[in-house]
Amino acid sequence: MAETKRQTVIGFIGTGVMGKSMAGNLxxxxxxxxxxxxxxxxxxxxxxLGAVVKDTVGELxxxxxxxxxMVGYPRDVEEVYFGAGGIFQHARPGTYLIDMTTSTPALAEKIYKEAQARQMFALDAPVSGGDIGAREARLTIMVGGDEEVFAHLRPILERMGTNIVLQGKAGAGQHTKMCNQIAIASNMMGVCEAIAYAKKAGLxxxxxxxxxxxxxAGSWSLSNLAPRMIRGDFAPGFYVKHFIKDMGIALEAAKEMGLDTPGLALAKRLYEQLAEAGEENSGTQALFKLYDR
Incomplete structure (x- = not known):
């Protein structure tokens, strides 16, 4: 196994709040x-720590x-893969590609098809667990793609997460992440309202x-983000602006499938109000500020 690690060179694009920790664990x-x-x-x-920093996507x-x-928005994914000087223009046949950005299912399918045409292999593998999960290599990783490619790349994924599930064909990982974000959206409103109620009641x-x-009532958000709300710690484990992006993707996908998601729609409106108040670069727990005033 040690010899395999030495021979497998990994390129990591996007070293933000989560990407830095994920790359560090590799x-x-x-x-x-x-x-x-x-x-x-x-x-x-x-x-x-020993990584080699490259000047361009193509060089990497x-x-x-x-x-x-692990970049910010679907438009960034599009540019990194398909743009001039992007991955598809420079990667060799046989290269394995893992997009861990939360992006659209349609773009995941497009990457998969282009990879096939170029004799490469692609997975969509968005994650959940925030900055803590990334730092401690305990991310949930939701995967879409071919089973044999998933099996080949699983040892790498296991260095970043613990709950790793192949959900289905290309795009299935992104669809699963939308399920995750939908559940979180309404839950975050409940967590904020509960803590605000406790304060108003003098508890x-x-x-x-x-x-x-x-x-x-227990949930990950209640146990991990409510304490931050109470302390007044609104530093980003996951940015408000990125959560708004995710909710937009989920609302659009739900609309295409004929599914009404009123809780998600309300959460997105509240987060947009929060962003307009200057909190777009705060953590998602900053929603509490709309209640605690």
Whole structure:
């Protein structure tokens, strides 16, 4: 296994809040790592740990056996893969591609088909777990693509996450991530309202949390984000602006399938109100600010 790691060169594109930790865990596992980030300074910490920083996407793609992308928006994914100087223009036949950005199912399918045409292999593999899950290599990874490609890449995915499930064909990983975001959207409203209610009732919110998180109200957001709300810690584990993007993708996909999602629509409106108030670069737990005033 050690020999395989030495021979498998991984290229990681996008070293933001989550990408930096994910790439760092691959370094810790012994993989040779190439990194690229539009803001080079954000890759320097990984360089100090042994990663090689590349100046362009094309330079990275030419040298990597596996290319992982973790960028911001579907338009960024499109540019990184299909743009001039992008992955498809420079990667070798036989290269494995893993897009871990939360993007659209349609774009995941487009990448898969283009990879097939170029004798490459592609998975869509969005993640959940936030900055903590990324740092501790405990991400949930939702995968779409071919079973044999998934099996080949699973050892790499296991260095970044623990709950790793092949959901189906190309695009299935992105559809599953939409299910995840839909569930979180309404849950976040409930968590904020519960903590705001506790404060208005003159209770100790931390003490209330001790009671309700162990029962039927329990959720990841309640246990991990409510304490941040109570402390007034609104630093991003996951950006408000990216959550708005995700909810937009989910609403559009739901509309295409003829599904009404009123809870999701309300959550998106509230988060857009939050962003308009200057909180787009805060963590999603900043929704609490709309209630706590």
């Amino acid at each position: 370094l810790k596992a012994g993989y040779p790592l190439l990194v690229y980030n539009r803001t080079r300074a954000k890759a320097e910490e990984l360089a100090k 793609a030419r040298e990597a056996d596996v290319v992982i992308t 100790d919110p931390q003490n209330v949390l001790r009671s309700i998180e162990a029962g039927a």
